[in-house]
Amino acid sequence: MGQSLVKNYIHIIFTTKYRQPWILPEIELFLHQKIIALSKDMDSPILAIGGSVDHLHILCNLSKQIALSAYLETLKSKSSYWIKGEPLFVANFYWQAGYAAFSVDPKNINLLVNYILNQKKHHETRDFELELKLLKSRYGVR
Template sequence: MGQSLVQNYIHIVFSTKYREDLIFPPYEQELHAYIGGVCKELECPVLIVGGYTNHIHILCMLSKKVALMTLVQKIKAHSSKWIKTKDKSLANFFWQDGYGAFSVNPREVNVVISYIKNQHEHHRKKDFKEEYRAFLTKYIVDYNEDYVWD
């Protein structure tokens, strides 16, 4: 086979450090766009970036040239540095150390896009910890509660 063909849809989720509520307008949409730009630079086209006051959801195509760990590290490093320049109140903005990344069936992409679009409405009923635990359960991820939230 002479050609490498890859189609990996990845749903990435991570929160601000200690799940602090730091992501608000007017910087929320700018942050989402900035993260989309970082992904594009790494040849990981974004389908949608969204989230809530204390976390981010990214649905993108994982490039055949970039390791997932590298993608997430670069998104966090660049976006954290960028957002700190936006306002003095964001000088102590940091992302949590870990992340969740879940493969998405191509037939489920529109469901995930809709889910990410409706984060503000969704989080009127469920906090980030409940949401994240639900993902871990859905994707049958073995985890230790003591280490998930550090």
């Protein structure tokens, strides 16, 4: 085969350092836009982004040109640096070092997009720890 054909849908979750409530409503949209732009620059378009004050969910189509760990290192470091430089945002903003990432069946994309876009409503009844536990169980991660 003369070309590489790749379609990597990845559901990514990461938190603020110590799960601090730093993603306030007044910065959330700007942060999402910055992350979408950074991801686009890495040829990894974001299909959905959402979360709460202490974590983000991202569904992206990860480029065949970048490893997941390099993608996340760039995304997290550049978005954190950007937030610290904005005058009205959180000067001591950091992302937690770890992350969760799961491959997604293309048949489930619409369900996952809906789930990610409705994170605030979802977290009215379920906290992050339970959410992560259920996701780990669903994807068979210990």
